[in-house]
Amino acid sequence: MRAVVYRGPYDVEVAKKKDPAIEHPADAILQVTRAAICGSDLHLLHGLVPDTRVGSTFGHEFTGIVEEVGPAVRALKKGDRVVVPFNIACGACFYCSRNLTACCENSNPNSDVVGGCFGYSHTTGGYDGGQAQYVRVPYADVGPMKIPDDMEDEQVLFLSDILPTGYQAAEMGEIKGGEVVVVFGAGPVGLFTAKSAWLLGAGRVIVVDHVEYRLDFARRYAGVETVNFKKVDDIVMYLKEICGGRGPDVCVDAVGMEAEGSTPHRLLGLKLKMEAGAATVIGWCIDTVRKGGNVSIIGVYGPPWNFVPVGTAMNKGLTLRMNQCNVKRYMPHLLKHIREGRIDAKAIITHRFPLRQAKEAYRIFSDKRDGCVKCVLLPQA
Numbered sequence: 001m002r003a004v005v006y007r008g009p010y011d012v013e014v015a016k017k018k019d020p021a022i023e024h025p026a027d028a029i030l031q032v033t034r035a036a037i038c039g040s041d042l043h044l045l046h047g048l049v050p051d052t053r054v055g056s057t058f059g060h061e062f063t064g065i066v067e068e069v070g071p072a073v074r075a076l077k078k079g080d081r082v083v084v085p086f087n088i089a090c091g092a093c094f095y096c097s098r099n100l101t102a103c104c105e106n107s108n109p110n111s112d113v114v115g116g117c118f119g120y121s122h123t124t125g126g127y128d129g130g131q132a133q134y135v136r137v138p139y140a141d142v143g144p145m146k147i148p149d150d151m152e153d154e155q156v157l158f159l160s161d162i163l164p165t166g167y168q169a170a171e172m173g174e175i176k177g178g179e180v181v182v183v184f185g186a187g188p189v190g191l192f193t194a195k196s197a198w199l200l201g202a203g204r205v206i207v208v209d210h211v212e213y214r215l216d217f218a219r220r221y222a223g224v225e226t227v228n229f230k231k232v233d234d235i236v237m238y239l240k241e242i243c244g245g246r247g248p249d250v251c252v253d254a255v256g257m258e259a260e261g262s263t264p265h266r267l268l269g270l271k272l273k274m275e276a277g278a279a280t281v282i283g284w285c286i287d288t289v290r291k292g293g294n295v296s297i298i299g300v301y302g303p304p305w306n307f308v309p310v311g312t313a314m315n316k317g318l319t320l321r322m323n324q325c326n327v328k329r330y331m332p333h334l335l336k337h338i339r340e341g342r343i344d345a346k347a348i349i350t351h352r353f354p355l356r357q358a359k360e361a362y363r364i365f366s367d368k369r370d371g372c373v374k375c376v377l378l379p380q381a
């Protein structure tokens with residue numbers, strides 16, 4: 001088959017690779033029909049995720065058609081169309097039985113920090129991802145959700161990650177009604193966080209970024225106010241000021257480890273690797289949110305240390321919540337939102353490429369060129 005293959009920092013190519021095979025009775029093999037490129041794939045591309053091995057295939061947001069199932073698989077059969085959560089979860093362990101599928105203790109037993117994920121380095125288990133013509137799906141009875149016959153793949157593709165991820169980010173903000181919510185990051189997860197904040201009853205939603213076309217898109221797509229942090233003197237003071245002097249009730253970090261906006265963090269986190277990425281936005285969230293408010297961290301950070309102003313958070317009495325998204329538990333609910341027209345997830349796709357042009361797709365997405373919000377690869381084109 002053909003697959004996106006990592007060659008080293010800033011370098012992917014499409015190459016021939018051995019077809020995946022059933023390795024365990026509970027596996028399925030999918031023919032991939034759509035595979036999105038995620039903002040978090042850029043952290044891999046940029047060499048920031050430990051143990052990203054040359055030759056591995058990225059891709060944790062995909063739909064496919066079941067090609068083959070192992071003898072233990074009961075819920076799927078050849079020909080079923082499915083969307084697959086990015087978390088690989090056993091469905092039976094201590095964490096899975098508590099709906100914390102991102103923390104599964106069987107899918108990545110080498111780590112006590114993170115569960116298994118598709119296409120996300122050996123830190124998360126070394127599973128090949130779906131930016132390929134075929135992919136192996138472990139625990140096939142657990143993760144995949146069948147796509148309703150009357151729905152297209154692209155309508156539900158983002159149930160694999162970014163829609164549930166954005167929703168969980170808003171949910172961790174504990175929005176009960178009327179809150180002022182600031183979302184840092186106007187990428188796909190930020191957009192879905194903003195949409196979800198409205199659905200949960202927020203009174204005001206403000207999205208912060210520094211790329212104008214992304215802020216334009218956020219205003220159109222999610223009906224939010226926007227702020228370009230490069231156009232104000234001090235983003236923290238500015239946000240406090242426009243939020244009644246005290247600051248917003250909820251701040252969401254939908255940016256993660258490659259944040260712009262702080263030279264010291266970029267130097268320490270991205271150049272010298274003295275902290276695990278630039279924790280700029282966590283600091284902004286803690287400083288901006290009102291006392292007693294909620295900070296929700298959904299942007300990706302690596303497991304080791306960061307320079308985070310924990311004393312400020314402690315003295316302000318903040319609630320900090322965070323996790324990789326536990327995708328599975330949100331799928332049915334968000335499918336309903338899509339089906340009933342409250343969220344048009346497909347509408348954030350700005351670019352589609354055949355798999356063979358993956359290198360170009362990564363470049364456009366990574367450079368934030370050409371109005372790119374979300375890129376989808378078509379492996380069968």
Ligand SMILES: [Zn+2]
Binds near residue numbers: 038039040041060086
């Ligand atoms: Zn993703």
Ligand SMILES: [Zn+2]
Binds near residue numbers: 090091092095096103
């Ligand atoms: Zn588990």
